Amino acid sequence: MALMTGEQYLESIRKLNMNIYMFGEKIKNAESSPILRPSLNSVKATYDLAQMPEYEDIMTATGLNGEKINRFTHIHRSQEDLIKKVKMQRLCGKKTGACFQRCVGFDAFNAVYSTTFEIDDKYGTHYHENFRKYMELVQGRDYTVDGAMTDGKGDRSLSPSKQPDPDSYLHVVERRPDGVVVRGAKVHQTGITNSHEVLVMPTCAMKPEDKDYAISFAVPTDSKGITIIVGRQSCDTRKLEGSSIDTGNPKFGGMEALVVFDNVFVPNDRIFLNGETEFATMLVERFSGYHRQSYGGCKVGVGDVLIGAAALAADYNGVPKASHIKDKLIEMVHLNETLYACGIACSAEGSKTKSGNYLIDLMLANVCKQNVTRFPYDIARLAQDIAGGLVVTAPSEKDLKDEKLGAYIEKYFCGAAGVKTEDRIKIMRLIENLTLGTAAVGYLTESLHGAGSPQAQRIMISRQSHMDEKKKLAKAIVDIKD
Numbered sequence: 001m002a003l004m005t006g007e008q009y010l011e012s013i014r015k016l017n018m019n020i021y022m023f024g025e026k027i028k029n030a031e032s033s034p035i036l037r038p039s040l041n042s043v044k045a046t047y048d049l050a051q052m053p054e055y056e057d058i059m060t061a062t063g064l065n066g067e068k069i070n071r072f073t074h075i076h077r078s079q080e081d082l083i084k085k086v087k088m089q090r091l092c093g094k095k096t097g098a099c100f101q102r103c104v105g106f107d108a109f110n111a112v113y114s115t116t117f118e119i120d121d122k123y124g125t126h127y128h129e130n131f132r133k134y135m136e137l138v139q140g141r142d143y144t145v146d147g148a149m150t151d152g153k154g155d156r157s158l159s160p161s162k163q164p165d166p167d168s169y170l171h172v173v174e175r176r177p178d179g180v181v182v183r184g185a186k187v188h189q190t191g192i193t194n195s196h197e198v199l200v201m202p203t204c205a206m207k208p209e210d211k212d213y214a215i216s217f218a219v220p221t222d223s224k225g226i227t228i229i230v231g232r233q234s235c236d237t238r239k240l241e242g243s244s245i246d247t248g249n250p251k252f253g254g255m256e257a258l259v260v261f262d263n264v265f266v267p268n269d270r271i272f273l274n275g276e277t278e279f280a281t282m283l284v285e286r287f288s289g290y291h292r293q294s295y296g297g298c299k300v301g302v303g304d305v306l307i308g309a310a311a312l313a314a315d316y317n318g319v320p321k322a323s324h325i326k327d328k329l330i331e332m333v334h335l336n337e338t339l340y341a342c343g344i345a346c347s348a349e350g351s352k353t354k355s356g357n358y359l360i361d362l363m364l365a366n367v368c369k370q371n372v373t374r375f376p377y378d379i380a381r382l383a384q385d386i387a388g389g390l391v392v393t394a395p396s397e398k399d400l401k402d403e404k405l406g407a408y409i410e411k412y413f414c415g416a417a418g419v420k421t422e423d424r425i426k427i428m429r430l431i432e433n434l435t436l437g438t439a440a441v442g443y444l445t446e447s448l449h450g451a452g453s454p455q456a457q458r459i460m461i462s463r464q465s466h467m468d469e470k471k472k473l474a475k476a477i478v479d480i481k482d
């Protein structure tokens, strides 16, 4: 079953026995929680869309064994694959207006695939063979995998092995003939409750003394010793109130969590890096490069939804023809398409790695993400500007549905002729959701910090700027001799 239907996906997640906590209580699974269910729906959309003939070319690919697979489990074989990835992410963003979570594992697959090949090349290890077999399993079962990189990090001025608490970074605590035991945690884990497996990678460059911290592996999300503590999102408990309007996006959402690994056993064939500290940097740079490309797709799709919502707000407010409104909408589209252009550009300029898969152009991927740290905020500001204060002052759905109060709300919050007040409020709530509510986690703050905070991209941009070359160009033009 290389391609699961959405229903089969739900069934497969139901079978897992994850250790999930939220508000101090253990919850059975994401499906049983009104707060998490929309995030499960978003991942389900990546399965549903792959079943639709009109999206087949974008949503599916050919796997390592020649079978048809979901593109979210694909190892890129060309620049065209990299471009299709961005198009797929834009599509999923458009259909959900939320974070659909499956890209983190996807980006980890491609980073680990090429890095393991190069480690084996140098040390004669068997990580690539392990990982290839693992990918055959992931592709064959159409798994969703949580790519786990970020550690708690403790004191940022100290390296992993120098931390007062050795668990501040996930590390090996025991080496056994059949595998290793690890302890630590991964933070900000997107989509973990909706994933079959977790693929762990180191989070930063390592020195030789950090050997136990240079570890990459994959285990099922319901492995013994894993505890998932769900993170709060702004306005999350609105989903418990039984109102679909007030949530802004009643169908889809995202989720993040702290994932604790308390003495988790990893068998040898699931280990993809184990002590080769100098390769931690390659893995981190490649993973974050792919993930910086990802944002040139997903944020653009969500941006499409927000721009559409802002345009509808203008229609419902009766001002679609005002020149400043039209200009603001143009600006929003311009910013959004600039992000897309960066996502496509770093893909088109991608190149083959030694392992044979394709890597994005790292400079352009970092430029893409640097723009992503800014433009969604500008787009969100313009959306709120166009929509007006009702985004933050609209009464609840309960009041709207109340016989007496509802009449007042209808009377005073009506907009352009022919527009239902309820529809006007729905659009305001969607804008609220994307710019202040649960979806702002993915659309705004994650745009800033996800796949590395702004400074991380500036370091990469600086490293690849070839400044000496540029100086030589200037000297040549005006005949400066060294």
Ligand code: SF4
Residues within 6 Å of the ligand: 098, 099, 100, 101, 102, 103, 104, 190, 254, 294, 295, 298, 299, 442, 446, 450
């Ligand atoms: Fe994918 Fe975007 Fe969510 Fe990251 S924020 S997992 S790239 S949808």
Ligand code: FE
Residues within 6 Å of the ligand: 104, 190, 291, 446, 450, 451
């Ligand atoms: Fe992310």
